[in-house]
Amino acid sequence: MTDKRDIRHSNQRFTRYHFLLxxxxxxxxxxxxxxxxxxxxxxxxESFTQSARDAVSQADDSVTVHSRSExxxxxxxxxNPIWLTKDGTPVKNRVTSVPTFDEAFxxxxxxxxxxxxxxGIQSCQNREEATRHGSKLVFIGDSPxxxxxxxxxxxxxxxxxxxTLLEEISRSFLDSLTTKGIPFHKLIVTSVLRTxxxxxxxxxxxxxxxxxxCHRFGTTxxxxxxxxxxxxxxxxPPQVExxxxxxxxxxxxxxxxxxxxxxxxxxxxxxxxCFHITAR
Numbered sequence: 703m704t705d706k707r708d709i710r711h712s713n714q715r716f717t718r719y720h721f722l723l724x725x726x727x728x729x730x731x732x733x734x735x736x737x738x739x740x741x742x743x744x745x746x747x748e749s750f751t752q753s754a755r756d757a758v759s760q761a762d763d764s765v766t767v768h769s770r771s772e773x774x775x776x777x778x779x780x781x782n783p784i785w786l787t788k789d790g791t792p793v794k795n796r797v798t799s800v801p802t803f804d805e806a807f808x809x810x811x812x813x814x815x816x817x818x819x820x821x822g823i824q825s826c827q828n829r830e831e832a833t834r835h836g837s838k839l840v841f842i843g844d845s846p847x848x849x850x851x852x853x854x855x856x857x858x859x860x861x862x863x864x865x866t867l868l869e870e871i872s873r874s875f876l877d878s879l880t881t882k883g884i885p886f887h888k889l890i891v892t893s894v895l896r897t898x899x900x901x902x903x904x905x906x907x908x909x910x911x912x913x914x915x916c917h918r919f920g921t922t923x924x925x926x927x928x929x930x931x932x933x934x935x936x937x938x939p940p941q942v943e944x945x946x947x948x949x950x951x952x953x954x955x956x957x958x959x960x961x962x963x964x965x966x967x968x969x970x971x972x973x974x975x976c977f978h979i980t981a982r
Contacts, residue, residue: 799951809967822919847872864981886933
């Protein structure tokens, strides 16, 4: 004989049939609401969609989180290098460079582009449009720490974060020269902010130039590793430049330190003879 408790338990079980019945019932109910009150339903759907958009826009992605963490590094006071040893003689550190340039600076354009498009300005069609972003850009054409070569396919402007990075790299390079007993040489910046028209003109002459250039966002600059500006002492006869290979090695040390700190991406460009640098 079947136990009455088993029969009662079987009758109370929620089966797949019951689930489908409830599900389609809810769908029919909501569809009826949409038909009877279309304006109210549309407002509710739009409100829900906007809330979802807001949640996505407010969520901290990896680029935003990292850029906030770097703010403390950029704003912190610079540490003065140690110029003298304990006995008062000038410090003379040796040049170490990096094992290989390709391995030390492997950050491809796609990696840099993801950050540049996030923290930079919107790309500009032409230079007239770029002037409208003046409040978001910093003029970098006049600095005691580096030289900007005459520019044909870019203009000397960067977003503040990138301008600060460029100055920090340049000052660290000068400090490193001093601690290694090497005469002052300024870095030479070869490319900065490009408009869409600049990119197209450049591509006519340089097949290696990328159409999706990070330079369009004001976050990126190029520094030559073959040419430097020798700072002359006016009280002395003209001084010769230090061998470029030595200066390149010291610049690589500085960039490697900055990259490890997370302040920038760096790509070693063989054909353009430069380091391609994007602020983070």
